[in-house]
Amino acid sequence: MGIGDKMKNAAEEAKGKAKAKTGDATDNRDLQAEGETEESVAALKQAGEKAKDAFKK
Template structure:
């Protein structure tokens, strides 16, 4: 995984966390769920990329 890909994934995961926190603060369950989903999806994507990197070595 390149540095650019890592940065994108971290940025998207952070965006998801912000959405989740905003949803919690405003009691907006839809926004909270959307943020949680984005956060989980990008964490999973990072794990997959790390696995690929491990097999490249």
């Protein structure tokens, strides 16, 4: 997993967390759900990249 991929996934996860918190603060369930989804997708991407790295060793 390249450093660029790690940074991109971390940024996506942070963006998702921010959206989820904003949605929660404003009682916007759609925005909250969207943020949680983005956060989950980024976390899955990170896990997949880590698994690939583990098999490369």
